[in-house]
Amino acid sequence: MDNDAVTERHWTFLTNHARVLVQIARDPGIRVRDIATRCLLTERAVQRIITDLEQAGYLSHERRGRTNHYSVIVTKQLRHPADAGPTVAELLATLLHSPADGRRGPASATPAPSEG
Numbered sequence: 082m083d084n085d086a087v088t089e090r091h092w093t094f095l096t097n098h099a100r101v102l103v104q105i106a107r108d109p110g111i112r113v114r115d116i117a118t119r120c121l122l123t124e125r126a127v128q129r130i131i132t133d134l135e136q137a138g139y140l141s142h143e144r145r146g147r148t149n150h151y152s153v154i155v156t157k158q159l160r161h162p163a164d165a166g167p168t169v170a171e172l173l174a175t176l177l178h179s180p181a182d183g184r185r186g187p188a189s190a191t192p193a194p195s196e197g
Contacts, residue, residue, distance in 0.1 A: 097122060099176070101130045105140065105151045106173050112148065139169060 095103075100120040104111055113131070117124045131151075134140040139157050142149045155170035 095176075097126065098130050098134060099172075101127055102134060102139065102153065102169070103173065103176050105131075106153050106177060109151045109153075110145075110148060111151075 097120060101116055101122075104116045104119055108115075113124050113127050116122075117127045120127065122130075131140065131142075135142065137160065139154055140151055141154065142151045144150075153169060153173070155168060155173065157169050158165065159167055159169070159172060
């Protein structure tokens with residue numbers, strides 16, 4: 082088989098929605114411009130993703146002066162049926178885990194209540 086004829090498939094483990102949510106969880110006062118830079122997206126794409134996340138109940142925001150301050154709704158469950166069960170808090174705890182400093186989870190989010 083000719084190597085030039087084979088097209089390489091590009092894929093990633095995380096969606097852009099997950100990347101944006103992680104950036105907001107790290108810094109609730111982050112600007113859309115900074116999210117776009119960190120996620121390698123356009124500002125318009127980030128704005129659409131934030132709208133999606135807000136409409137689905139995963140995120141809210143309030144205006145503080147000239148900036149938005151975001152709140153991640155960490156008790157919300159993941160939306161895909163194959164992912165049923167885990168909450169946003171559990172997802173973020175995994176994605177934000179930093180082995181170097183031992184910190185886990187979003188800095189601004191309140192952990193989901195434990196069952197049991």
